Amino acid sequence: MHDLITSPFQGDHLVLRPGSPKGLKIPRVKFVQLKAAVSGGEAIPAWLADAVNRSWGIDLTGRCAAGTVLVREPGPYEFSRATWEINLGCDYDCVMCYLGEKRFEGLDMTGKRRLLEVMAAAGVIWLQMTGGEPLIDPDFPGAYRFAHELGMQVEVLSNGSRLHKDHVLALLVELPPSKMSLSVYGATADTYDTVTGNRGAFERFTAGLEKAASAGLHLDLSLIITRQNAHEAEAMRAWAKRLALPFREYANLSPTIHGTAEPLPSQSPEHLTHRAPFTGCPAGVTFFHADPFGRASICKVGRRPNIDLIAEGVEGLARLGGIAGSLMLRTGGCTGCQLSDSCRVCRPMAKVFQEAKAPLHHYCQHGMREATR
Known part of the structure; x- marks a missing residue:
């Protein structure tokens, strides 16, 4: 199993260690260099070995990049x-x-x-x-x-x-x-x-x-x-x-x-x-x-x-972006609501509460006001 993952991410490039919540951000030129080291069977670049040692306390000096680093290719959309x-x-x-x-x-x-x-x-x-x-x-x-x-x-x-x-x-x-x-x-x-x-x-x-x-x-x-x-x-x-x-x-x-x-x-x-x-x-x-x-x-x-x-x-x-846009529209009981700019729930959540015929005070500012009067 690989020790590191490198991947494009929303215009940046990351180095991650499986199971660790920490990560390193690297410029594109170093991502390209690391990708070439993996494909060419070269050793881990010194700059990466130093950074990994500082971040995770593991020594990869001299290790072959192939098998040590998994290179992730970018997806066609923005999903991460x-x-x-x-x-x-x-x-x-x-x-x-x-x-x-x-x-x-x-x-x-x-x-x-x-x-x-x-x-x-x-x-x-x-x-x-x-x-x-x-x-x-x-x-x-x-x-x-x-x-x-x-x-x-x-x-x-x-x-x-x-x-x-x-x-x-x-x-x-x-x-x-x-x-x-x-x-x-x-x-x-x-x-x-x-x-x-x-x-x-x-x-x-x-x-x-x-x-x-x-x-x-x-x-x-x-x-x-x-x-x-x-x-x-x-x-x-x-x-x-x-x-x-x-x-x-x-x-x-x-x-x-x-x-x-x-x-x-x-x-x-x-x-x-x-x-x-x-x-x-x-x-x-x-x-x-x-x-x-x-x-x-x-x-x-x-x-x-x-x-x-x-x-x-x-x-x-x-198609998922279009679905998201359609689901976020204020419809049903929320159409024309004057509190929509400060609404505390997203439209899909409000719809679930409405379908369940839940009292307004469970999810809506109007109901909260009524409940405190």
């Missing part, structure tokens, strides 16, 4: 990031899950490899693998390894329920993710197991978290705060601080991807936060999402229209 739901199945049964019914279905391993090849050809450098729960997919090890072989920096979003298993941790230590984000659902067994609907889940999560932290994986924690665990919010924060791990809090829940409102009653009102005004995002422009069947959409929320990447390949992504 993607998320992929390898499946929607999960071993937890959280009532606040935005996925709703969590069916374990999708592409076989041949299809998964095809999808990853399309993503790489599109120029995707940073790939987030998620689910459902990605680590329970039997194809996860093969797909994860193949993404690394293609030169993608892989981030994993997980509930951490399988990290205590030696073969899972061994894979992640051998090929470290650039980041692994673990969801936390409570600070005690009673609360955690109740929220996840899985007896013994807290014990397995704790064991896996301690093993992953001890192994030096790049971890961060997502503290999911709901009515059921809000009384342990401070204990969850203290846990993250004790482990010296970065963490973020999520209390604002959304309807399911099917447009139903079941998760919303689980919100903890005192922990809800005001989103920043929505000023645009790269969805469908430099970023896209793929579901378990290889259908590309602008993001996890704006799932339709979508593009079948297995059938259409990279060329299908040419």
Whole structure:
């Protein structure tokens, strides 16, 4: 497996180390020089060996560039990031899950490899693998390894329920993710197991978290705060601080991807936060999402229209920018809204709330004003 990746990126050129969140920016002339060294079987240029030693503490002096550096070619569009739901199945049964019914279905391993090849050809450098729960997919090890072989920096979003298993941790230590984000659902067994609907889940999560932290994986924690665990919010924060791990809090829940409102009653009102005004995002422009069947959409929320990447390949992504533009139009109940310049949700998210017939105060400034009167 290669030690470094070099790739064009939005007018610049990068050198990355698999599994590391850090990177080096290099001028085009050095990218060309490095590419020539790889194709010509030459040694790693001295300037790169010095920079790598300073950044990552590894000595590549005198090493052959071929086999050490993987050269990524530019994609035909501007896409550099993607998320992929390898499946929607999960071993937890959280009532606040935005996925709703969590069916374990999708592409076989041949299809998964095809999808990853399309993503790489599109120029995707940073790939987030998620689910459902990605680590329970039997194809996860093969797909994860193949993404690394293609030169993608892989981030994993997980509930951490399988990290205590030696073969899972061994894979992640051998090929470290650039980041692994673990969801936390409570600070005690009673609360955690109740929220996840899985007896013994807290014990397995704790064991896996301690093993992953001890192994030096790049971890961060997502503290999911709901009515059921809000009384342990401070204990969850203290846990993250004790482990010296970065963490973020999520209390604002959304309807399911099917447009139903079941998760919303689980919100903890005192922990809800005001989103920043929505000023645009790269969805469908430099970023896209793929579901378990290889259908590309602008993001996890704006799932339709979508593009079948297995059938259409990279060329299908040419339509995604137009889809993004159409989905961002203020329509339906938002047409003519005088607060649109300060709206805190994107149009696809607002549409999901509207389809779920959610009260305005869950997502709209008008509703927030009414709720505080």
